[in-house]
Amino acid sequence: MTSDRFSAGGGRRFPILSPLPILLLSLSPFLAIITILSFHRSGVNPLISLPGHFKSLPSLSFLGLRLQSDLPIPPETKRRRRMGRSSIAICLVGGARRFEITGPSIVKNLLLEYPNADLFLHSPLDKDAFKFLLLKSAPRIAGVRIFDPSLIPATESQIRVLSPRGSPNGIQGLLQYFNLVEGCLSLISAYESRHNFTYDWIVRTRVDGYWAGPLDPFAFRRAVYVVPPGSRFGGLNDRFGVGDRASSAAALSRLSLIPRLDAAGYKNLNSESAFKAQLTISKVRAQEMPQPFCVVSDRRYGFPPGRRGVPVASMETSAPLNGAKCRPCAPTFGSECLKLDGGWSSPEWTEGGIEICNATGAWEEGWESVFDGMAGDVAAIGRRQVMAAEQIGCEEDFERLRRRTEIWDAPPATEVCRLGLSESGSTSKLGL
Numbered sequence: 001m002t003s004d005r006f007s008a009g010g011g012r013r014f015p016i017l018s019p020l021p022i023l024l025l026s027l028s029p030f031l032a033i034i035t036i037l038s039f040h041r042s043g044v045n046p047l048i049s050l051p052g053h054f055k056s057l058p059s060l061s062f063l064g065l066r067l068q069s070d071l072p073i074p075p076e077t078k079r080r081r082r083m084g085r086s087s088i089a090i091c092l093v094g095g096a097r098r099f100e101i102t103g104p105s106i107v108k109n110l111l112l113e114y115p116n117a118d119l120f121l122h123s124p125l126d127k128d129a130f131k132f133l134l135l136k137s138a139p140r141i142a143g144v145r146i147f148d149p150s151l152i153p154a155t156e157s158q159i160r161v162l163s164p165r166g167s168p169n170g171i172q173g174l175l176q177y178f179n180l181v182e183g184c185l186s187l188i189s190a191y192e193s194r195h196n197f198t199y200d201w202i203v204r205t206r207v208d209g210y211w212a213g214p215l216d217p218f219a220f221r222r223a224v225y226v227v228p229p230g231s232r233f234g235g236l237n238d239r240f241g242v243g244d245r246a247s248s249a250a251a252l253s254r255l256s257l258i259p260r261l262d263a264a265g266y267k268n269l270n271s272e273s274a275f276k277a278q279l280t281i282s283k284v285r286a287q288e289m290p291q292p293f294c295v296v297s298d299r300r301y302g303f304p305p306g307r308r309g310v311p312v313a314s315m316e317t318s319a320p321l322n323g324a325k326c327r328p329c330a331p332t333f334g335s336e337c338l339k340l341d342g343g344w345s346s347p348e349w350t351e352g353g354i355e356i357c358n359a360t361g362a363w364e365e366g367w368e369s370v371f372d373g374m375a376g377d378v379a380a381i382g383r384r385q386v387m388a389a390e391q392i393g394c395e396e397d398f399e400r401l402r403r404r405t406e407i408w409d410a411p412p413a414t415e416v417c418r419l420g421l422s423e424s425g426s427t428s429k430l431g432l
């Protein structure tokens with residue numbers, strides 16, 4: 001996105017051989033340094049934004065003879081620029097369990113990809129919450145709520161509408177999850193009313209999502225709600241979604257729309273079918289679009305997965321995983337060995353290259369190096385930072401995060417850090 005700014009200014013407006021491009025040319029190393037410095041100050045990790053800048057520089061360096069003025073702008077670039085001018089909220093929900101490996105991928109593929117977007121985090125307080133210190137490399141962070149979870153008593157309409165089947169913690173599990181999602185919308189609304197505006201777009205994603213590639217700018221579509229294919233479980237995949245403000249309000253109001261589902265006569269819904277029903281009664285159409293992320297899971301599943309089993313993909317899989325379960329592993333089988341139907345639990349793995357892990361046990365010995373090798377240096381540094389975190393540094397990072405976050409509702413840094421780092425020493429507990 002920033003590289004566009006360079007080529008737009010340097011390449012398009014000035015006539016060939018005018019003194020201006022030459023001046024720009026001779027200044028370009030300084031411009032690059034100034035840009036890097038300004039990024040550094042604004043908290044963007046310069047290591048990540050650097051390559052984009054340098055890629056754009058050679059186009060200026062043909063001594064003014066051919067300044068790319070005739071090249072058509074690819075639709076993707078145009079779209080990216082348009083998204084760069086709109087207001088976007090990115091809502092991140094869920095527990096931080098494996099944020100040491102999902103966090104850097106979210107920062108890179110969502111937050112730095114859309115650096116104009118505001119981040120909102122809604123998460124339960126637990127021993128992993130300190131891992132959110134990785135958000136210090138987020139370009140913008142507007143709202144954080146880390147809360148002590150408590151039982152949510154089910155109302156009569158919730159009991160009529162929802163089914164405990166297929167949910168590990170029954171109806172209570174659904175209510176906790178719905179509360180996480182809707183609470184993120186409340187954070188966003190609070191921020192909007194403070195500033196008297198509404199976001200054009202809301203991206204809703206999960207703390208435990210590992211993003212293997214950037215969010216496609218074509219996922220932003222007016223008047224529909226975009227979700228990944230697969231994992232439908234009789235409704236719609238509810239592990240990720242993008243929509244305009246109105247569609248997102250319908251998609252994220254997971255608790256407050258239940259009385260209307262009740263009034264409409266819906267019964268026995270699981271998370272996915274309730275999600276589909278709430279879009280239906282709100283007259284919002286859903287559209288499926290593949291997304292390059294998976295949900296990192298520590299849970300164990302039978303292997304090979306049976307007809308109704310849950311396949312766990314290798315995080316190294318190149319095809320979009322659309323929110324399927326994954327873990328870092330050395331793959332055993334290629335996709336040709338697995339014929340999964342589109343039923344209860346299998347994601348939409350229509351493209352080749354799916355690698356399935358034997359997830360009957362704990363994560364395999366040495367997964368850290370599998371992950372570091374696959375995710376690249378920045379991610380590996382992030383992972384090691386979390387694993388080596390100590391109380392004082394953690395508190396400092398959290399305090400810095402708090403100072404740059406307008407809406408902050410979380411326990412003191414001392415407590416968040418102590419929960420994760422104190423007893424018996426963090427390092428052995430986290431498997432260093």
Ligand SMILES: *[C@@H]1O[C@H](CO)[C@@H](O)[C@H](O)[C@H]1NC(C)=O
Nearest residue numbers: 191192193194195196197198
């Ligand atoms: C908020 O915005 C609306 C419309 O843009 C305007 O009419 C109103 O006066 C604004 N309120 C405040 C408090 O700025």
Ligand SMILES: *[C@@H]1O[C@H](CO)[C@@H](O)[C@H](O)[C@H]1NC(C)=O
Nearest residue numbers: 303304332358359360361362
């Ligand atoms: C899966 O891993 C377990 C050990 O965790 C092993 O006992 C089992 O044989 C493996 N299954 C297959 C099909 O390789």
